[in-house]
Amino acid sequence: MIELKGITRRFGKTVAVDGIDLTIETGEVCVLVGSSGCGKSTTLRMINRLLPRSSGEILVDGEDVNDIDPQALRLNMGYVIQSTGLFPHWTVARNIGLVPDLLKWPARRREQRVNELLTLLGLDPETDAARFPHQLSGGQAQRVGVARALAGDPNILLMDEPFGALDAITRELLQQEMLRIQKQLNKTTVFVTHDIDEALRLATRIAVMDQGQIIQHDTPEAILRQPASAFVENLLGRGDRGLKLLALRTVGEVMERHPEPRRPASDTTGLNEADSLRVALSAMVWENVTQLPVLSKAGSEVGIVKREQLLQVRP
Numbered sequence: 567m568i569e570l571k572g573i574t575r576r577f578g579k580t581v582a583v584d585g586i587d588l589t590i591e592t593g594e595v596c597v598l599v600g601s602s603g604c605g606k607s608t609t610l611r612m613i614n615r616l617l618p619r620s621s622g623e624i625l626v627d628g629e630d631v632n633d634i635d636p637q638a639l640r641l642n643m644g645y646v647i648q649s650t651g652l653f654p655h656w657t658v659a660r661n662i663g664l665v666p667d668l669l670k671w672p673a674r675r676r677e678q679r680v681n682e683l684l685t686l687l688g689l690d691p692e693t694d695a696a697r698f699p700h701q702l703s704g705g706q707a708q709r710v711g712v713a714r715a716l717a718g719d720p721n722i723l724l725m726d727e728p729f730g731a732l733d734a735i736t737r738e739l740l741q742q743e744m745l746r747i748q749k750q751l752n753k754t755t756v757f758v759t760h761d762i763d764e765a766l767r768l769a770t771r772i773a774v775m776d777q778g779q780i781i782q783h784d785t786p787e788a789i790l791r792q793p794a795s796a797f798v799e800n801l802l803g804r805g806d807r808g809l810k811l812l813a814l815r816t817v818g819e820v821m822e823r824h825p826e827p828r829r830p831a832s833d834t835t836g837l838n839e840a841d842s843l844r845v846a847l848s849a850m851v852w853e854n855v856t857q858l859p860v861l862s863k864a865g866s867e868v869g870i871v872k873r874e875q876l877l878q879v880r881p
């Protein structure tokens with residue numbers, strides 16, 4: 567658990583972070599979101615002591631980070647940044663093995679860990695381990711950055727706009743990967759972004775920041791349903807917040823399940839249980855139908871979703 571208590575950071579006369587209180591539970595993804603200059607990165611960098619705080623307390627599992635040796639602290643906190651920070655003259659394997667090396671793991675264990683992480687992040691140990699950062703695409707480099715942050719099996723991950731420089735498709739792919747990996751590893755994560763859709767997608771809870779303060783801290787659904795102020799409402803975008811709400815729920819949550827799986831009609835479009843309600847609505851509009859079958863991975867029809875169920879998502 568990470569606790570920020572009355573944290574302030576000043577740069578000269580600028581108050582970058584203004585007395586914030588924030589608790590991040592073990593295993594949750596807390597996303598700090600807000601417009602440029604609101605104090606997100608400064609907050610993150612005080613947690614691993616890259617920046618000293620002006621006042622307040624930051625506790626990790628009850629211990630003040632100022633009482634922990636900075637190097638030991640950072641070995642337990644993976645850090646991923648937008649520009650990856652990979653060493654250009656080191657191979658991918660050496661970059662990922664940096665922390666295991668600092669932790670003095672034997673060479674064999676280090677190599678195994680590098681291969682395991684390359685596989686976890688969807689890279690190929692055979693071909694990618696020996697490459698240099700300039701031989702990677704932006705998306706691949708970012709995967710290596712995440713692998714490096716996970717290498718020493720830290721309890722905490724700090725991610726500062728890690729997907730900010732990627733094109734929309736790669737970005738969405740890496741967000742999906744992050745959700746998959748997070749389900750498996752359950753790291754306590756603090757994630758900074760200015761992209762509200764990214765925040766809604768990845769967060770267990772979102773902390774909305776403005777001018778150095780946290781103005782709302784809640785689950786994505788609660789923030790969408792009850793924005794605390796006009797500022798939060800604008801950040802969410804009034805035009806499509808209904809669709810954003812639909813994006814948070816899955817077909818599996820609202821479908822009418824058949825007592826037994828059935829054979830689907832041969833020419834129907836089917837949904838998966840993991841599809842969002844937004845995807846379901848889009849498919850119904852496209853197909854011009856009022857209900858769609860839900861198919862299992864094996865292809866049998868396990869239930870149906872009706873359009874009116876989607877439209878009742880905001881009671």
Ligand SMILES: Nc1ncnc2c1ncn2[C@@H]1O[C@H](COP(=O)(O)OP(=O)(O)OP(=O)(O)O)[C@@H](O)[C@H]1O
Nearest residue numbers: 577580581582601602603604605606607608609760
């Ligand atoms: N090293 C510094 N020296 C002086 N002022 C700084 C420094 N770092 C940050 N600031 C100021 O502190 C405020 C918060 O900056 P911070 O980088 O935390 O914002 P941010 O929300 O992460 O923004 P962005 O999304 O643009 O990265 C800004 O007004 C910024 O100009």
